Amino acid sequence: MKNENLYPQVTMELADKREALAPEIMEIWNNFSKTVFKEGALPEKTKQLIAVAVAHVTQCPYCIRSHTKQAIRKGASKEEIMEAICVAAEMRAGGAYAHANIALDEMEK
Incomplete structure (x- = not known):
């Protein structure tokens, strides 16, 4: 469902x-x-792929659309775009995983 x-x-x-x-x-x-x-x-092309990845981390819908279009215009394949998004997802999740050390440290006090 799309919310216009x-x-x-x-x-x-x-x-x-x-x-x-x-x-x-x-x-x-x-x-x-x-x-x-x-x-x-x-x-x-690389700069646009970075922008697509960052746009997903910052969750900017305008940036996602704009930089995905630009990445395609600069020669990025659909597979490259999806891999960039997956790298962003791993980095975002990795931050939560790594910060678990803070919670573990606090639980030990």
């Missing part, structure tokens, strides 16, 4: 409103984002 009201549809109108409320910050943000995703030491 949970997250508003991304539109130019909303983007314009956001920019009008903080134009300098939005300009800096847009430049930062463009710079981060440019080809560099890491290929653009």
Whole structure:
């Protein structure tokens, strides 16, 4: 079941409103984002796969859609995207598993 009201549809109108409320910050943000995703030491495809993984950890539906589309545009396969998501899932679960040491330590007091 899809809840259309949970997250508003991304539109130019909303983007314009956001920019009008903080134009300098939005300009800096847009430049930062463009710079981060440019080809560099890491290929653009790799950067988009990282973004897909991180988007799943941060649970940002906008980022998941956007970076999945970009990863495909940059040549990522469906299998690569799913493996990136699985790495993110393991890392997220691994944090809970590793932090069990804190609970064990507290239980021993």
